[in-house]
Amino acid sequence: MPRPKSSFDRLRPFQFREPGDVLDDDTMYTVYEIARLLQGLDPETELDIETEDVLLDWAIPWMVTNAEELCFADPVADDEPGHYGLA
Template sequence: MPRPKESFDGIYPCDFYTPEELLDPDQMYTIYEIARLLQGLEPDADIDEGTEAVLVDWAVPWVMKNADDLVIGEPPTDDDPGYYGLKDD
């Protein structure tokens, strides 16, 4: 159900990191690691499955929106996730 804006303690801009701000140019990251980074966490931070699922829900559209600036690496095995990194200039 919609809520009036004045019912919130704070309203903030909906800003997201650019790929260059978020990712190390020499590294490749899984969607799970990107999800953590988008929240200001370390890529290997220990979080519960429910939280991880929510964070991945935010990370997938971020990857899609920034696809022109990213490259994809094949997963090491069929059971592993793919890896994303910054596209070289």
């Protein structure tokens, strides 16, 4: 449900971090790992599904915005996620 701006203690500018500031040059990550890295978490941090869903809401637009700077590798198996890294 929409809320008035005045109901929040703090408003911050909406800024995306640069891919080179988030990802290592020689490493490929799943979208789930990228979502954690964008929040300053270790990519192997265990999260509950609700938290992971919220983090994905941030990670996917970031990946689309930075698509020209990223590359991807096909999943190893049909039931595995793909991996993404710096181009």
